[in-house]
Amino acid sequence: MISKFQEKQREKDCEFNQKRDFLRVVLDFLAPTSQSRKNEIRECLTLNDISFEQYHTKVELVCLVKRNTTEPVYEADELLKQNGHEALRLSPYHCDLNAIDLVWSLAKRKVATKNITLPAEDLEKLIKESFESITPQKWKKMTDHVIRIENKYIE
Incomplete structure (x- = not known):
C-alpha cells in the first residue's frame, strides 16, 4: 500500500538512489530517517495510520518509522525474481x-x-x-x- 507521502517521496527517492547507485531503483519508498525534518516524519506516520504522541522526540518518531517499515523492493530484484533468479549483494562495508x-x-x-x-x-x-x-x-x-x-x- 503506497500512501500519499510515499507517492510524493517516490520520485525524489528514485532520483537519489540513481545518483548513489544506478542499479538500485526503488519501487517502494524510502522511509524518513533521522536526517528528515520532524514534520516530515510525523506526516509519514500520520499518512500510514501509525499513532504517535505530539511530545515524541525526533529519535522516538524515527524508531516508530523503522518498526513499521519493510525493506525496500528494488526494480532489478523484481525483474530477476520474475525470471527465476535471485540477486546476491556484496557487503557494503567490505x-x-x-x-x-x-x-x-x-x-x-x-x-x-x-x-x-x-x-x-x-x-x-x-x-x-x-x-x-x-x-x-x-x-x-x-x-x-x-x-x-x-x-x-x-x-
Missing part, C-alpha cells in the same frame, strides 16, 4: 570482498602516476588506456585474491 574495487584502484593508480595536469581530452584517453591495460589474467588474479579473503572470513 570492499576487500569486491574484485571490482581492486580493479578500480589499479586503474586509478595508473592514471595518477601519469596525470600531471593533463587536459580533459588527454585525461579521458589515459583513463581508457588504464582500463584496457588490465588483462584478463590480472582480473583473475584479483578475483583469486578476493576468494582467499572470503575463505579467511569463513574460517
